[in-house]
Amino acid sequence: DVKVTQSSRYLVKRTGEKVFLECVQDMDHENMFWYRQDPGLGLRLIYFSYDVKMKEKGDIPEGYSVSREKKERFSLILESASTNQTSMYLCATFTLGTAYGYTFGSGTRLTVV
């Protein structure tokens, strides 16, 4: 089974800080994703990457950037954290050709104060 590990379960950061959210997967998957989950808004795609050093913007990329230097690691960067980025952040990989699609990490609950 694919395992997706997010390094932090809970984070509290100050407004204006640069924040790094780390995600590691252990199955050599090309595709990796960052979503945020907010009540009433569901899961919204921030960025995804289909290969090392390759990235594409999702639906809400503003205020975020990503880094994929190695296949197993996909980092989400909040350049200057703001209170409206307080959210649950979910990293995922996707397995083509299976019924189940995404494998998600446990999530990082980020609070920006």
Place this chain on the structure above:
Amino acid sequence: DQQVKQNSPSLSVQEGRISILNCDYTNSMFDYFLWYKKYPAEGPTFLISISSIKDKNEDGRFTVFLNKSAKHLSLHIVPSQPGDSAVYFCAASAASGTYKYIFGTGTRLKVLA
């Protein structure tokens, strides 16, 4: 524009009864659908899927029905158990074999003991 909608943000059901979670979509090109379950402080986990070539898929207590003409799918849980209390997301894709899914806003199910 929300292409995948879950119009009921929450649902309460007595233990042992049926839970019915609904999902509507607007894009007639969607041809593969996934349901995920999410507990607090955890990532979503795959529950069940359905392809547009079917109108029903069953897995134990979980059954998904697809009505293509109405652009509607529903997830039935019978019998409901307290452990089913979670947020449920549907997701839809317009191209089989792709990782581009649109998620709904989620329905919080509470099963009362």
